[in-house]
Amino acid sequence: MIIPHPLLGPRDAQEFVYLGDASLMNRPDGMTAGIEAFHDWLYQRDNPAGIHRELWYHEQGDRSWLVVTRNTLTHEILGAELARDVARAMGRTK
Amino acid sequence: MAEPLHALTALGRPEPLDETIGALRLTERIDIALASLAVRKGREGDVAAAAAAAGIPLPDPARHAAGPTHAAFWVAPGMWFLEAPFATHEDIVARLRPVFGDAASITEQTDAWICLDLSAPDLVPLFERLCAVDLAAVPEGHATRTVIEHLGCYLIVHGRGAVRLLGPRSSAASLVHALQVAAASLG
């Protein structure tokens, strides 16, 4: 597969490490959330046949974590964003 | 004070490698000091200004650029590797700290890498056996990380016939072996 890196253009997926569902970005706050919330966040996943947002790490590249949108039925990659930008857009800024 | 320690190259030799295999000249560079420079949060402007004042280029993603004493290439968002002559900049971190103050995180990288200069009339036939970089298509000054025989390396393109490779120091022998074998296989 080829992943369209937002900074580096098309790169072979062999350079990346796959983590999983991008919902992992929504980590609960460990000071306020309890075991149930952490459990659901860590273990409960959708398994969509179709569009899936997932985390990939450009380990053999610029070390960026990306949010890649992929169609699990066709492997077509519909986009890739820097995870840091996505996280900040989710409000993770000081 | 105790006696100074002697240095060995990444290949465990006293002298750097300088070898010709067919059309390829492979030269190990031990005369380059290397440091990483990473912008601290919100200090992009300060770093850019300090770099400009010191004549240190901070190129765009996937680019390498040379300045009067320092050359630099992009390695990650907000991070560059800076090259300087080892003879004058062995203590590269100590020399860069005053330039950037607390606006950047600076880490010595000199000994983390084996630095190899490759030259040949055309390096495309060699590199197409080594990595996925499209050497024939990338512009001069292209800098990227790539994988050569399982080893993560930085590749800096100074032309179709001139490439610099930075490979992990501990695997220097494996990397050089891979280059030698590939060069020999071109026949």
Next chain:
Amino acid sequence: MTQTHRLAGGQIDRSRTLRFSFDGLPYLGHPGDTLASALLANGVRLMGRSFKYHRPRGPLSAGSEEPNALVELRGGARREPNTRATVVELFDGLEAASQNRWPSLRLDALAINDRLSSFFAAGFYYKTFMWPAAFWEKVYEPLIRHAAGLGSLSGAEDPDSYDKGFRHCDLLVIGAGPAGLMAALTAGRAGARVILADEDFRMGGRLNAETFAVGGMAGADWAAAAVAELGALPNVRLMTRTTVFGAFDDGIFGALERVSDHLPEPLPGRPRQTLWRIYARRAILAAGATERPIAFENNDRPGIMLAGSLRAYANRWGVAAGSRVAIFTNNADGLRSAIDLQAAGVEVAAVIDARPDAPPDAPPLPGIRHLRGAEVIDSAGRLGLRAVTLRHANGRTEVLRVDALGVSGGWNPNVNITSHHGSRPVWDPAIAAFVPGAGGPRGLVAAGAAAGALSTHGALAGGQAAALAVLGDLGLGARAEALPEAEDAPVSIVPKWHVGDGRGRAWIDQQNDVTVKDVVLAHQENFTSAEHLKRYTTLGMATDQGKTGNVIGLAVMAELTGRTIAETGTTVYRPPYTPVALGALAGRSRGPEFKPVRRTPSHVWAAEQGAVFVEVGMWLRTQWVPRPGETHWRESVDREVLATRRSVGICDVTTLGKIDIQGTDAGAFLDRIYCNTFSTLPIGKCRYGLMLREDGMVFDDGTTARMGEHEFVMTTTTANAVTVFRHLEYCRQVLWPEMDVQIISTTEAWAQFSVAGPNARRLLARIVDQDISDAAFPYMAAGEVTIGGLRARLFRISFSGEEGYEIAVPARYGDALIRRLMAEGRDFDAVVYGTEALGVMRVEKGHVAGNEINGQSSALNMGLGRMVSRKKDAIGVVLSQREGMVDPGGYRLVGVRPVDPAGRLVAGSHLLEQGAAAVIANDLGWLTSKVFSPHLGSDIALAYLRGGEGRIGQRLRAVNLLARPATETLVEITSPHFLDPEGERLRG
């Protein structure tokens, strides 16, 4: 022997003669020959025995679709079984041997299987070798393996090397026949970066095998001119002898280049084959079409081949496969073979045309009997064809004495690669064949015969149109130039799959010996879907993947079920298109080059000392260093341990991961990474840290030092250096992008040595320029020092339990530092200790390592529960408090000693109460790490034990049921700290 069957003409170089041998007999051929064409030229058509029935077989085809003519090529270690003689390029000195026969090809004992064929029908193995189950491994399998299978491996290591490579292009053209050449010309002339790949050693595809003209010249000449033009274009790369065998995601193609297969052995340094990963923005599949036979009784004799191949041998190689031939066809293309063979001087006895209404004069057959509505019903000849029996339209039968028969059942477009992503080919009744379906690999389009355009004009036009579309897509302007003139005969075909009622043996898949009868049986037993049919009968398996047989099998099944072929459907093709050697997939990564090696800075020195190295990850670490007279590893290890504890020992710990962490939030960041606190760590100090995963299990551990207000140096375990770094990037980019943290690995930058033992400080004081007295540099101090003015880092930490330091210098000085330490330490009897001694000392001290940090253990399990701080949000803290993980009766780390000091412990042994049966219900835990402690003079072990703290002092059994016989040792449970539990040694 002489080349008795050589005709005039062909694309062979008659000025040179090549010698080769087959089954030990010498023959002559010419450059340009394949092994099959050269053997046929010498009158040899018996080339192998079939897989199951050991039927005599000759080549069916003249290309990569060949099911029959499989030979062992070359001798010695280079012997390669199952090589298709039809694609082996002849070279001087070539040695080939037939396979699957004993004692000889002409007289094969197992040909008895043919007489017993009624027992060997489809499903025979499934039904027969079922019971008793115990017989399978010892009786049935060896028996079957001996009887079946084709060639045999040399058993020796492959002496050749294989390369891998990467190529990039705008357009990959797969196949260099008329469609591919035209596509490449169109795109190449427009300036696109083009790769044109063809499996053949001569580009041109069918143009090399045909007599008709293209652009007013012989087709082969037009092809040669096109290839010459393409070769002169700098933006076009021609890859002959290269099979594009698979389409992978997003325009990545696998291609195998047979760099040296046409040579007796590779030139020095050159690979045998190269596996290319081709990155193509667009691709055109111009792979042509493959002819298929018609099944009739005994249609597998040597001399019976595809009609198009019969004429290919005549036209391209100047070879007459027989002296008197007949053609059996259901379509107009078969007639071309008759015409070409007759023109070449071969007697053509008849064209047996299954089409009752075959149009007259299309094309004309001067002086050849054209038997419309006739069919071949049987053949004769023990080791090769002597005669065929045909049945005329009026039912009369006739025996025709011929020694070769060309059969054409129509042409199948080579759609294979279009279905590599799951797209199913669709049936096109107009040409009675499957054509590419929708939804194939993105960016790939089929053109020419591969797309079902079976005329030369159709191929040229299709190739041009596909290339123009690609150029448009890529924004490269181009105009349609006039196409060279070429034949554009329509397809005239009346589907004919097999002759007869299915009771005799009419071969469909000659490689797997699948007959019409087997398909009938599959139908009877309700294996009627295309996928079931394949697996039940083995139709379409093995090296040829059913290129000639699949569609016939499906058609017969369609007949039997009363469905159409479209309804029956086909199996989906998967890579590879033709076989790819495992050696090519491995490339250079084999033997000592399987993966790169990482060497520590003291490697050269250690090797000089005769160190024994062990691979840890990719690192080569010193395991122990034997001294003269030491004959057993334990002697060396015991000595290293005792010498370290007595005086001073040195160990290269460069392999531990080192990560530089800077930024104004570095301390706060570490508080979230480690379950214990780092923000409070004073500058110039280090602390042991424990990292959890979010599920609460321990991830990694190590010592992290604070070098400045905003600057830390983290140490990870050797094994987890990469994953910890990845995790830190994840945390700082994805989880907490608001934090000001920068990280970079410095593992490779520093040579780091552990110096441990009562004399460690005295030794270091001789080397380090600064005062490192206990007052100036106390336990857990960290800081920058110099050695003869050279920058160095010193950490006062210990894994061994002794007063210990780790000292680091820039990696280039690592060799000098170890030499300096050993020289200065001579009067202390300083030793170097390896990973074994390190392991002994850490078990003696009760430190956890990889065996305890096994991914299933928490801080509490390790006796480190108090490190988990609830005052802050850190990875893994919340879920480490789950009910099951805080069970007071859960596993705890303990020490284990045999009650009898001479007793032996075995790592992995399970702990049981005395008197309890060794069953899982009674299991209390297991020994994680075991060493011999020279200090205590007995085996000791660490263990996870249920309710461990409460059991200290108890006696249990350590049982190992995996040993034969099982072992059992009475043990005492102790604290995991076997040595100096108060840590007095550490503080010196």
